[in-house]
Structure formats: C-alpha cells, structure tokens
Amino acid sequence: MKNLGLFCGGFSSEYAISMKSAQTIIDHFPKAYEVYKIEVVKGDWFCELNGEKGIFNRNNGSLQFSGRQVSVDVALICIHGDPGENGKIQALLDLIGIPYLNSSVKASALSSDKYLCNQFLNARGFNTAKSHLITKDIGFDSDELIKELKLPFFVKPTDSGSSFGISKVHHKEDVAPAIAAAFEEGDTIVAESFMDGIELTCAVFRSPKGIIALPITQVSTENDFFDYDAKYNGKSKEETPANVSVALTHDIQNASKEIYKALQLNSVARIDYIVVGTKPFVIEVNTIPGFSQASIVPQMLSCQGMAIDEFWSMIIESELNS
Numbered sequence: 001m002k003n004l005g006l007f008c009g010g011f012s013s014e015y016a017i018s019m020k021s022a023q024t025i026i027d028h029f030p031k032a033y034e035v036y037k038i039e040v041v042k043g044d045w046f047c048e049l050n051g052e053k054g055i056f057n058r059n060n061g062s063l064q065f066s067g068r069q070v071s072v073d074v075a076l077i078c079i080h081g082d083p084g085e086n087g088k089i090q091a092l093l094d095l096i097g098i099p100y101l102n103s104s105v106k107a108s109a110l111s112s113d114k115y116l117c118n119q120f121l122n123a124r125g126f127n128t129a130k131s132h133l134i135t136k137d138i139g140f141d142s143d144e145l146i147k148e149l150k151l152p153f154f155v156k157p158t159d160s161g162s163s164f165g166i167s168k169v170h171h172k173e174d175v176a177p178a179i180a181a182a183f184e185e186g187d188t189i190v191a192e193s194f195m196d197g198i199e200l201t202c203a204v205f206r207s208p209k210g211i212i213a214l215p216i217t218q219v220s221t222e223n224d225f226f227d228y229d230a231k232y233n234g235k236s237k238e239e240t241p242a243n244v245s246v247a248l249t250h251d252i253q254n255a256s257k258e259i260y261k262a263l264q265l266n267s268v269a270r271i272d273y274i275v276v277g278t279k280p281f282v283i284e285v286n287t288i289p290g291f292s293q294a295s296i297v298p299q300m301l302s303c304q305g306m307a308i309d310e311f312w313s314m315i316i317e318s319e320l321n322s
Contacts, residue, residue: 004033005056005063005072005098007089009040012081013164013185020292021078028308030316036063036070040079040089061096074320075100078288085288086112086159101319103266103287111263111285115158115190118282124262126255127281129274130193133158134179140191142175149193155179157186168194197276200242202256203289203297205268207314208321211260213253214300218242238296240303244275252280259285267315270297 008022009015019039026035036047038056045056047063054065056072063070075098077084087108093100102108111117118128132148134140145153155178157165165185167178182189199219204211221236242249256271263269263285270289273280289297301311 001034002073003070004035005038005075006035007038007040007077007079010079010081010084014080017290018079021290024291024293025078030309030313061098072098077102080288101267101315107264108287111287113158114156114284117285121282127279129195129281132191134189140179142172145191149191152194154192155182156190157182158188158190159186195274195276195281197274199274200252201270201272201296202252203268203270203300204256204260205315206318208317211257213256215241215303216249216252217296240299255280266319
C-alpha cells in the first residue's frame with residue numbers, strides 16, 4: 001500500500017474550506033492508498049493520527065511520529081490559495097523528489113494569478129473581462145477606474161482563492177474600501193468589468209483515455225454576486241446539468257478542455273464563465289477547486305454517474321503513469 005500525503009489548510013482565509021475538501025477526499029479515496037492528512041500552517045506542518053502528531057520533514061518528505069518514520073510516496077494538494085494553488089508546495093515537492101497529482105509549479109502559478117492568467121488566455125483567443133491591475137506601488141485613481149471599467153465593477157485579489165477579498169463596486173465611494181479589503185488577502189489586485197449574464201462553470205480532468213469535461217453547472221445567487229456567503233451558507237442555487245442549450249454546453253466544455261491544454265494543467269481544474277448572450281467570457285481558472293460536500297465538482301461527478309474514488313483512480317493512473 002502506498003502512502004499519500006494530502007496537503008490541506010494553508011495560509012489564506014480559505015483554510016476551513018480546504019479542511020472540508022480534504023475530508024471529502026479522504027472519505028472517498030481509492031483504498032490502495034493510505035492517506036495522511038498533512039496540515040499546512042505557519043510553523044511545523046503536521047499530521048494527527050490516532051491521537052499522535054507526526055511532523056512533516058520538509059527536507060526529505062517524511063512524517064516523523066514518535067519512534068517511527070513514514071515516507072510520503074505521492075502527494076495531493078487541496079489548499080485553496082497560498083501556498084498550494086499558487087504552486088509553492090509543488091516547488092518544494094519537486095525539490096525533494098515527491099511526485100504529486102496536481103498541476104506543475106509553472107501552470108499553478110500562472111493559473112492562480114487572476115490578472116496574468118486572463119491576459120494569457122485573452123492572447124490565446126479566449127474572451128475575458130476588461131481588467132486593470134493595481135499594486136501597492138502604483139496605486140489607483142477612482143475616477144480613472146470608473147471611466148475605464150464603468151460601474152459596477154469587481155475588485156479582487158489576483159493571487160488568493162475565489163471566496164475572500166472580493167467586492168462588487170457600485171459607487172465611487174466604495175472603490176477605496178474595496179481595494180483595501182482586497183489588499184488584506186493579497187499583494188496585487190485586479191479591477192474587472194462587470195458582465196451581465198449567466199454564470200456557468202465546467203470541471204475537466206485528465207484520464208487515461210484523454211481529457212474529460214464533466215457536466216456544466218449554472219450558478220445563481222440571491223446575493224449581489226457569488227461570494228463566500230453564497231457558496232457556503234446556502235445563498236446560491238447550483239443546477240447541474242445547466243439548463244442551457246446543447247450547443248452552449250458543448251462550447252463551454254470544448255473551451256474548458258482547450259484552456260486546460262493551453263495552460264498545461266494536470267489533475268482536475270474548474271473554469272468559471274459569464275455568458276453574455278451566447279458569448280462565454282472566462283472569469284477564472286481553479287486548479288484546486290473546492291471538494292467539500294457543498295462544492296460543485298462532487299455535484300458534477302454525481303451528475304456524470306461517476307464515483308469519487310473512480311474519479312481519483314483515473315487521475316492517479318493518468319498523472320503517475322504519463
């Protein structure tokens with residue numbers, strides 16, 4: 001039996017979400033693997049097992065329990081935001097020689113940066129929202145942002161997860177507080193034009209038979225936008241499969257597979273869209289999408305009639321044997 005290190009937690013505000021994702025994975029992971037849940041925190045990373053705490057050795061990739069050492073044969077990272085979704089843990093694992101199921105350092109770093117990723121995809125011919133990069137050094141001008149993007153527009157951290165630090169700005173006086181809130185979650189932020197359309201999302205993954213696109217989901221919310229409250233406190237409606245035309249379904253699935261290939265992704269990724277009329281605009285790419293019971297990807301798998309352990313078995317076979 002191989003030992004899988006499941007890295008969860010992390011340094012962002014999505015720590016609790018990551019822990020829920022990890023538990024769903026543990027509950028449904030292929031039985032050929034012994035799963036060790038490694039909590040990534042500031043300080044020693046640890047694994048609690050039968051009341052005993054083992055410390056993860058970042059020099060050799062082992063877990064040190066009292067009187068015994070457990071080697072990690074393969075890793076799976078389910079950290080939303082820093083330091084998982086941005087590729088930092090992948091870099092560490094590359095250095096110490098532990099294979100992992102996730103996307104590479106390069107692909108993760110690019111995909112996790114909302115501004116740079118969309119600039120890359122736009123250059124490859126995919127539609128994206130109009131955006132403006134803001135850093136602490138450059139600053140911002142509220143009037144110029146309003147002139148460029150029109151009200152309302154979104155303000156987001158570029159390099160954190162997709163649940164915290166996001167604001168929809170309706171008035172000029174909301175610009176500065178929105179930017180301040182975003183800077184609490186990341187070092188750079190993006191102001192992005194609002195698009196009035198329907199929100200669709202599609203997950204894709206690599207299997208031994210090629211890249212598979214799962215049924216797409218339509219997301220709607222009674223809130224102003226799909227924020228943390230909408231995602232995790234029951235303030236949203238997620239319909240899988242989405243009640244859209246067959247043609248649009250195919251467009252979204254095909255675009256998602258092409259984006260997956262263009263970014264050179266691995267394992268599972270979820271791509272979010274706003275569709276204006278019949279034209280899809282890419283919102284963001286999630287290389288470590290949520291996997292809790294309330295998350296969208298498990299809903300897509302259920303709609304596909306695919307068991308979660310079967311899903312991970314296909315990813316393992318594809319990623320470790322490629």
